[in-house]
Amino acid sequence: MPDAAPGLARQFGIAVLLLALAAAAPWLLSAYDLNLLARFLALALLALGLVLTWGHGGILSLGQGVFFGLGGYALAMHMKLDGLAPGEVPEFMMLSGVETLPWWWAPFAHPAVAIAAVVAVPALVAALFAWSVFARRVSGTYFSLITQALALAFATLLVSQQDLTGGFNGLTDFQTLLGADLNDPGAGRWLYWLTLACLAAGWALVTLLLASRFGTMLRAVRDGENRVRFLGHDAAAYKIVAFAVAGALAGAAGALFTLHAGVISPAMVGVVPSIEMVIWVAIGGRLSLAGAILGTVAVNFARDKVSSAFPELWPYALGALFILVVTTLPGGLAGLRKAR
Amino acid sequence: MTAVGDLLLAVDGVTVDFDGFLALDGFSLTLDKGELRVVIGPNGAGKSTLCDTIIGRVRPSDGRVLFRGQDISRLPVHRIAQLGICRKFQAPGVLPTLTVADNLAIAAAKSKRLWASFGFGQPASERTRVAEILDRIGLGDRRAAIAGTLAHGEKQWLEIGMVVATDAELLLLDEPTAGMGPAETSRTADLIRGLAGDHSIIVIDHDMSFVEQLAARVTVMHQGQFLMQGSVAEVRSDARVAEVYLGRAA
Numbered sequence: 001m002p003d004a005a006p007g008l009a010r011q012f013g014i015a016v017l018l019l020a021l022a023a024a025a026p027w028l029l030s031a032y033d034l035n036l037l038a039r040f041l042a043l044a045l046l047a048l049g050l051v052l053t054w055g056h057g058g059i060l061s062l063g064q065g066v067f068f069g070l071g072g073y074a075l076a077m078h079m080k081l082d083g084l085a086p087g088e089v090p091e092f093m094m095l096s097g098v099e100t101l102p103w104w105w106a107p108f109a110h111p112a113v114a115i116a117a118v119v120a121v122p123a124l125v126a127a128l129f130a131w132s133v134f135a136r137r138v139s140g141t142y143f144s145l146i147t148q149a150l151a152l153a154f155a156t157l158l159v160s161q162q163d164l165t166g167g168f169n170g171l172t173d174f175q176t177l178l179g180a181d182l183n184d185p186g187a188g189r190w191l192y193w194l195t196l197a198c199l200a201a202g203w204a205l206v207t208l209l210l211a212s213r214f215g216t217m218l219r220a221v222r223d224g225e226n227r228v229r230f231l232g233h234d235a236a237a238y239k240i241v242a243f244a245v246a247g248a249l250a251g252a253a254g255a256l257f258t259l260h261a262g263v264i265s266p267a268m269v270g271v272v273p274s275i276e277m278v279i280w281v282a283i284g285g286r287l288s289l290a291g292a293i294l295g296t297v298a299v300n301f302a303r304d305k306v307s308s309a310f311p312e313l314w315p316y317a318l319g320a321l322f323i324l325v326v327t328t329l330p331g332g333l334a335g336l337r338k339a340r
Numbered sequence: 341m342t343a344v345g346d347l348l349l350a351v352d353g354v355t356v357d358f359d360g361f362l363a364l365d366g367f368s369l370t371l372d373k374g375e376l377r378v379v380i381g382p383n384g385a386g387k388s389t390l391c392d393t394i395i396g397r398v399r400p401s402d403g404r405v406l407f408r409g410q411d412i413s414r415l416p417v418h419r420i421a422q423l424g425i426c427r428k429f430q431a432p433g434v435l436p437t438l439t440v441a442d443n444l445a446i447a448a449a450k451s452k453r454l455w456a457s458f459g460f461g462q463p464a465s466e467r468t469r470v471a472e473i474l475d476r477i478g479l480g481d482r483r484a485a486i487a488g489t490l491a492h493g494e495k496q497w498l499e500i501g502m503v504v505a506t507d508a509e510l511l512l513l514d515e516p517t518a519g520m521g522p523a524e525t526s527r528t529a530d531l532i533r534g535l536a537g538d539h540s541i542i543v544i545d546h547d548m549s550f551v552e553q554l555a556a557r558v559t560v561m562h563q564g565q566f567l568m569q570g571s572v573a574e575v576r577s578d579a580r581v582a583e584v585y586l587g588r589a590a
Contacts, residue, residue: 209458211460212457212460213449213457213458213460214454214457214458216438216445216446217446217457219435219437219438220435220438220442222437223435223436223437223438224433224434224435224436226433227433227434227435228435228446229417229418229421230395230417230418230421230427231421231426231446231447231502231506232418232421232422232426232506233446233449234418234454235418237454238454238457241454
């Protein structure tokens with residue numbers, strides 16, 4: 001809306017400063033910590049989508065892992081095919097006795113198709129899913145439960161199709177991407193910068209969306225969906241678009257994460273990781289993009305430290321933190337700043 | 341009912357059946373362009389169901405609703421709204437986390453298309469319209485206030501403003517003075533009388549002093565059926581109305 005313009009300019013100024021600082025990380029951190037930071041910044045890209053849908057749209061998805069997984073698998077499938085001669089199948093398929101490449105694998109041999117699919121497939125699946133649910137006026141808790149069922153079904157499907165998806169172990173052991181050697185020591189830096197650039201682009205996209213009339217409409221739908229409908233707007237359309245954008249962001253996050261982790265597997269896309277994603281954003285602040293990024297990075301670093309020392313303790317710590325934040329700090333960490 | 345006149349809305353023998361309970365029972369009503377009409381009736385007479393049916397929230401099991409001659413009783417809610425019918429609910433239905441001006445802007449948006457929402461500026465025509473309505477509802481100095489923080493009466497006026505901002509030809513106002521004091525009520529009556537002519541308006545209420553101030557034709561409903569129609573004075577002196585409101589003793 002018109003009053004938003006000066007605020008936007010200031011936000012973008014601060015963001016450029018932070019970006020410059022973050023870009024220097026490869027000279028400040030060890031290779032191990034840089035890889036962790038890169039992974040968490042990839043996850044933060046997904047968190048931005050949750051701010052859009054959950055914070056501003058009131059749509060709580062407990063199944064973002066699905067879209068994360070679709071993006072991750074899309075790129076992973078390409079990397080498994082990269083370097084193979086036409087007609088050859090990846091090693092895990094040979095071991096399962098699959099001799100010809102399934103038709104739906106074939107397009108991913110083209111890098112451009114695979115990279116487009118990283119965002120297009122999750123966005124499309126999210127849009128279709130949201131359309132089918134919202135057109136029936138299903139919302140609130142029921143919607144959240146359906147998304148959770150979707151995550152469960154997706155993970156189960158991946159595990160059950162061992163010969164086509166790599167099953168429980170997922171896809172791993174990647175060598176090259178676009179001709180670059182992924183095991184080269186310098187690759188980590190470039191992938192980190194790529195992630196940072198994607199995060200910055202995602203942040204700019206969501207910031208602009210939230211500042212536009214679309215953002216106002218989304219908040220209006222969150223606060224009074226029927227009201228908006230009786231004023232002549234198609235309320236479901238705003239929710240569907242927001243959900244699709246969040247799906248695309250989650251897909252990109254999944255692909256980047258797969259690059260840094262060197263693996264994508266059903267364990268990263270199911271119910272538990274999907275719920276954890278929501279917790280990062282709840283802790284960081286679901287109405288704040290900066291809060292969501294901070295929450296994602298902080299919780300995941302804490303997870304890395306705690307779970308390496310006391311692996312069995314982490315779920316309890318995370319649960320306790322979640323309850324503490326929800327009961328005492330509804331705005332998350334970002335709410336601290338506003339409260340003062 | 342005037343014999344001539346430009347017919348805008350015709351509720352034609354509508355029955356609404358809630359699992360055997362007939363909230364509307366073969367009810368009919370016609371409304372001319374620019375007319376202000378008050379619908380009264382005891383609790384449970386079907387007044388709110390009538391509004392729900394016109395805006396498409398409730399589907400009639402029998403009968404039709406004609407708006408400018410078109411049967412709208414099967415259209416989706418937002419399509420009916422786009423045709424030019426807008427309703428103010430009993431409880432104030434403002435959007436609480438948006439500013440007063442944004443509430444009106446959403447209602448006034450010329451294009452209700454999704455793609456039109458990916459922009460920043462506000463069309464000059466929309467800004468003028470919002471300013472004009474702020475003035476009309478007396479909230480000019482509250483434009484930047486968050487709607488959820490308004491006083492009760494202000495919320496009601498904002499919502500009337502939102503209904504007006506849609507430029508709807510037909511406005512349905514369900515108990516617009518609920519919870520208001522006498523001063524606010526008479527200000528609301530002035531506001532509504534000023535809107536008639538530009539809009540056709542159906543007001544639902546049972547505060548008789550408010551109905552008198554509106555000085556409009558009154559339709560009386562009872563148990564989902566049409567009971568009578570006339571001026572406030574005629575309704576006041578009608579024996580059947582007294583019976584319905586006060587019981588057989590009258």
